[in-house]
Amino acid sequence: MKITFLGAARTVTGSCYLIEVGEKKMLVDCGMFQGSKLVKAFNEKEFLFNPGDIDAVVLTHAHVDHSGLLPKLVKEGFSGPIYCTKSTEELCSILLPDSAHIQESDAEFANRKGMRAGKKFVEPLFTVDDANRALKLFRVKDFGKEFTVIPGVRVILRVAGHILGSSFIEMTVTEGDKQTRLIFTGDIGQPNQPIIDDPSKLPPADFVITESTYGNRVHEAYDKEGELANIVNDTVERGGNVIIPAFAVGRTQVLLYYFQKLISEGKMPEVPIYVDSPMANRATAITLTNPEEYDEEARALYEMQGRRLVAMHNLRFTATAQESMAINDTPGPKIILSASGMADAGRILHHLKHNLWRKECSVVFAGFQAEGSLGRQIIDGTKKVKIMGETISVCAKIYNMKGFSAHADKEQLMAWYSAMPTSPKAFFVTHGEIDASLALADELGRKLGTATYVPHFGDTVEITGTEWQVHASEIVQAEPAALELKGYLQGMERDYLLQRSKIEQIVTRDASKADMVRKKMEKLRKYMEDLLKDI
Template identity: 45%
Template sequence: MQITCLGATRTVTGSSFLVELDDQTCFLVDCGLFQGGRQIEQRNWDISDHRPQDIKAIYITHAHIDHSGLVPRLTRQGYNGPIYATKATSELLKILWLDSAHIQQMEAQWQSRKNKRVGRKDIEPLYETVDAEAAIALIRPVEMNAPLELIPGVTSTFVSAGHILGAASLHLSLQAADGAHNVGFSGDVGRQKQLIVPDPEIMPRVDTLFMETTYGQRLHKSIADSEKELMDVITQAFKEGGRVVIPSFAVERTQELIYVMAQAYRDGKWPGEMPVYLDSPLAIKATQIFRDHPEFFDDETKAILDSGQRPLNFPFLTPTPSTQESQAINDKKGPMVIIAGNGMSTAGRIKHHLKHNLWRSDCHVVIVGFQAQGSTGRQLVDGADTVKIFREDVEVRAKIHTIGGFSAHADQAELLTWLEPQIHDGLCVNLIHGEELQSLGFAKVAQKRFPNAHFHVPKWKEVIRVTPFAEVAPLPVEEFPEPAARLAMPQRRAMVAEVRQLRDRLDEVMLEILTGERDLDQRQIEALRQVVEGAEAALAQWEAA
């Protein structure tokens, strides 16, 4: 049995893991789109390692595009097996995939028109609406907390992860010829006391865990403080006659913002008749799905409904689904709030609103979610004086506010709290879905707190081999033998322990460099990296023999 890390390794997007029981049985856990700049997005085009012709199924932990958005690419390449997800996730996937396909087509058409002017070839979209529709037809909704053998030898259980409507962690009990192994995938872990959705639950015991670390080195502000900060910005803009522009993810983040604004209205704290334009067709549809599924709400949100109030609506909220309605917003005068997608400002209507408003000193841009390296949103957070929008430089005069408390991701303390009840002697934890500094930093903290577990930060396309758990004392790194000698070693576990020690040492050095504790010595880094690669190659050679 082995698991290949096809994404979300030392980066946040592109979550996808190929699980192989044997030569005949393999499947994917998540199949996400890489986002955050041209270089990393190039990975979306080559999906040969995803093996669309071979995999038996795809399990989706939740609907966000960085966990699900590559599925239509697989259907375009011939995948026609089942796609398993919770009921709420299944509903959200339908609108998210169609929206993503539309974006892919529009961007390809735009680039093709540009290419024609200089005599270049047309651009093929990553996938099209027909591919998204084919993927939607393959969705098979399943219940939370229901162990099901959907693939022979694989018993899967979705467990609530908080985060967004329908989001889940996935517990897998794997049975193969060489034994049994329990594997857990955290998905994206939500926050304690998060708005709208329930708190994350704990999976059954696992031997190997793949755990997200988006904010492995960060502590969030409290949700109450973040609500106040948002309302302070809105009130200030109202007094100035300015605008509040909020790049927002269509699913969960938008609904949380509406929830906070609706609460302020019910409490008599909304400034005047300040309008709020929900300028995202996708977010409008997602919000309606939320309203249609109150059974997935937490107790606090259900209580608002039971009192006769509307937690996801208020009189000054105006959806603008059509292009004409969206364009008309920038012709309006006076203070207003504009919520538009996408959340990283890399595509969608938010780009138009930023182009029209970033140069205005009375504009407030509120960042309420994670911003990947290379994205326009990340440039704004990092204090850029100008950003390029539609290939034009736009001066940044607007005030940029980063409000981290609305994050749907657990912070370091919350991740440790979620992890603690799952710790046992010999647990192997692979830290994923975090930029390198976040994952390596969390590994250092978690290893100190839970010394009886092992923490590892995989690399892209790294293969994690899993076998029935057995403890073997690690050999000293200094006694690392030559490959020929390793072939004669009877204990595979001892070899694995050595390779882990070497990997960990390399990760420690990289963390020290990233945090400024060590000066970069490229020769030393390369020497250590070669030792690690040699150890991994020796292990592979031994296993092949």
């Protein structure tokens, strides 16, 4: 058996693992790369396999960094089954067509602009038709029930507790008289988060392919409900709006759950709450109609409120663009939740443009912000940002509420792995920025005494039973220039991380120097992106 790491390798997004067993091939996840232009450029590259040769896909969950390139896979020849849970299929039915619409719109805009400059015609990465064809290939499987994916490969989907429908994959591979047990974690949720069940216990495994999004961090133990109430109360007192860039799937529903709780307990005023995202509207509807995935507390509330999880009179869902634009013309303080969660696209840009410059307003980030995203720039303290072609001053109060993350942190992951009946032979640490992946790999090796490896893009591990061997990326080996550039960019990445840590120290002492360092960081990031364009 071979596993090739074709995404989320020393970066957070683009999860994709190619598994070869005999003559058969399958994928675990086929995600889109998100963040800076440097990272997004990978979406445009050809797959490092023939999509028509892939026999099946197993999908951990619906987030587009795990599912987003499935339409491209189908467009280029894949026609096999895509296995996932019921809620994952339902969420993908809104996420994939929406992503395709963005691809079509971006291509149309580029072509209108490019025609005037005499540039080549731009094809969308994939279309809505491609997304709909992909959705027809989905095959729903229940949690906890074993099924065969390809000959010799049996899979059980277990509760991952990340978002509705999310699973980690328990895989058993049989080759001749050799058997290998593997875990692909996908994204693992925090225990005790609202609405959905905690991650299931891990079964024995020989190898674990683990995420590491928060592999070098521990979520702060603080009263996040109290902080959320304080932010709302303070902003309302100033007469401003609370703007929340919220991921349409997962984060929006959790925030609504908390707002309902705080209002019912009299801890915050009943100001209008707008969910301004067609995708979030539909995702919320899916969440509200899948009570079988609720935890005990959510099920009790669901029954008490007449089989409704969220029942607030002040809650408004907007559908049209006209309704969205009218929100900022509505007098009085309000709460606006809008996608995207990293503020790099969607209606949230419109709301930031109208509120970010107002000192009476607040902007609350309640989730991970990838390198290069607008959200990351704002929480890193930049004083001006460009939104929809216009330079906007950052005068609103900025909050970064990390406690709302849907990802388990380092200690939670370590506790989860430490409870395994036996330690694996090795952990392959993926889906994290390089500092997070390396930190978690080091922690796993020291605390559990197991081998660890942080793969590069294109690396392959060959497994026979419980024996394993890593083969370095043939892509890099075949292109010495690429190897040189890779080392150079990694060196720049380390410098960038160092500068970022310096900012945290400087900003408390001298804001003018912090601005100077931030400008240098921005120049460094743009330089890295320009290098990629020249390849």
